[in-house]
Amino acid sequence: MEKILFLAHTEPDGGLAKTALEALQATTNLVAELPDAALTVALFGAEAQAAADAIATCGAQRFLAVVGPDFEAPRYATDATAATALIQAADPTVVLAPSTSRLCRALPGAAHRVDGRVDAHVAGISVTDEGVVARRWYYRQRMTATFTRDHRPWLLLLDSGVAEPWHGDPASAAVEPITPELDASARRTTVEGIVAADVDAQTIRPDADLLFVAGAGWTKRQPDGETHPAQAEALIQGFLDRTQASLGGSKSLVEQGSKGEAVLTFMSHLNQVGQTGSTPHHPKGLSTCCHGEEPHAVGWRFITERRAVNLDASCGWAQGKADVLYVADAFEVIARVNELLQET
Numbered sequence: 001m002e003k004i005l006f007l008a009h010t011e012p013d014g015g016l017a018k019t020a021l022e023a024l025q026a027t028t029n030l031v032a033e034l035p036d037a038a039l040t041v042a043l044f045g046a047e048a049q050a051a052a053d054a055i056a057t058c059g060a061q062r063f064l065a066v067v068g069p070d071f072e073a074p075r076y077a078t079d080a081t082a083a084t085a086l087i088q089a090a091d092p093t094v095v096l097a098p099s100t101s102r103l104c105r106a107l108p109g110a111a112h113r114v115d116g117r118v119d120a121h122v123a124g125i126s127v128t129d130e131g132v133v134a135r136r137w138y139y140r141q142r143m144t145a146t147f148t149r150d151h152r153p154w155l156l157l158l159d160s161g162v163a164e165p166w167h168g169d170p171a172s173a174a175v176e177p178i179t180p181e182l183d184a185s186a187r188r189t190t191v192e193g194i195v196a197a198d199v200d201a202q203t204i205r206p207d208a209d210l211l212f213v214a215g216a217g218w219t220k221r222q223p224d225g226e227t228h229p230a231q232a233e234a235l236i237q238g239f240l241d242r243t244q245a246s247l248g249g250s251k252s253l254v255e256q257g258s259k260g261e262a263v264l265t266f267m268s269h270l271n272q273v274g275q276t277g278s279t280p281h282h283p284k285g286l287s288t289c290c291h292g293e294e295p296h297a298v299g300w301r302f303i304t305e306r307r308a309v310n311l312d313a314s315c316g317w318a319q320g321k322a323d324v325l326y327v328a329d330a331f332e333v334i335a336r337v338n339e340l341l342q343e344t
């Protein structure tokens with residue numbers, strides 16, 4: 001019989017992050033597939049009662065928590081201590097945790113302390129004849145593999161998007177406090193403040209509903225024989241400000257700076273989508289001034305609803321790569337869309 005432990009930390013607002021709720025849903029799906037499996041929830045952070053109450057009806061038999069000011073801020077020593085104490089108290093065979101930066105850093109240490117094995121970037125979990133199996137992507141998400149381990153406890157860090165976030169009625173959870181010993185060295189690192197990029201300066205937004213892709217056409221000569229990079233930049237920035245969409249780019253566009261051509265100042269290699277770029281997971285995508293060649297479009301394979309704006313009616317998007325292709329001038333289309341967005 002598997003004893004499943006869902007392990008997560010609370011956020012500064014006392015709740016659980018979306019990735020934690022997704023991991024919890026994946027956990028409850030797994031428990032439903034396993035006959036006789038027992039589920040325990042373990043939380044750590046400044047407080048845990050509110051978070052435990054919010055997920056009280058998830059089917060867990062026990063709720064454990066390590067709480068206190070020492071566990072509020074991310075810190076390897078205290079996070080690993082809390083995770084270790086919770087795993088030891090629950091004595092699970094399988095531990096499932098969300099891939100937050102905090103747990104990605106601390107869980108491998110906890111796995112070592114409990115003589116467990118840990119796997120990160122798990123994209124799915126299920127049950128087969130072999131028992132619990134995990135799924136991972138390899139080779140830039142072009143190959144997927146399932147694997148299992150006999151060793152217990154087996155700790156798995158679940159990537160975001162592994163399931164829909166868990167939803168359920170709140171109730172009152174009976175939380176058992178766990179109080180690990182902390183020596184002075186665990187408190188040696190202190191958090192003095194957090195410096196984060198201005199949310200508007202950040203153009204890569206994994207949680208956005210829409211991926212907006214800009215291609216090299218934005219900086220190419222237009223029908224009037226001129227290039228209009230400043231206008232392109234203003235239109236794209238205006239669209240991103242209004243929609244909070246995530247910005248992607250084609251390889252040709254992101255490489256233009258190094259070739260001395262006109263550039264969009266907010267576009268970097270990090271924005272590149274495609275075979276040698278990223279493979280985003282947004283539900284919708286809008287491509288503009290990008291040809292939709294295979295090495296680019298392969299990066300769209302997780303984008304379910306795809307639209308493109310291109311002057312060329314026989315561009316790559318027209319070859320079955322987009323649901324809708326608008327054969328139009330993206331400068332005119334985005335200017336009009338921005339006007340309409342301004343009015344709403």
Ligand SMILES: Cc1cc2nc3c(=O)[nH]c(=O)nc-3n(C[C@H](O)[C@H](O)[C@H](O)COP(=O)(O)OP(=O)(O)OC[C@H]3O[C@@H](n4cnc5c(N)ncnc54)[C@H](O)[C@@H]3O)c2cc1C
Pocket residue numbers: 214215216217218220222249250251252253272273274275276277278288289290291292293294295296299309310311312315328329330331
């Ligand atoms: C090994 C390898 C790996 C690669 N990896 C990647 C990758 O990861 N990502 C990637 O993107 N590419 C990749 N490429 C490059 C890819 O093959 C294409 O060269 C690149 O995607 C082209 O970028 P683009 O469509 O923006 O530019 P272009 O091919 O120059 O297309 C510009 C488009 O803009 C349109 N356009 C121009 N003006 C307007 C306007 N006013 N309104 C509307 N449309 C307009 C044009 O009709 C044209 O279709 C790779 C290539 C190789 C060989």
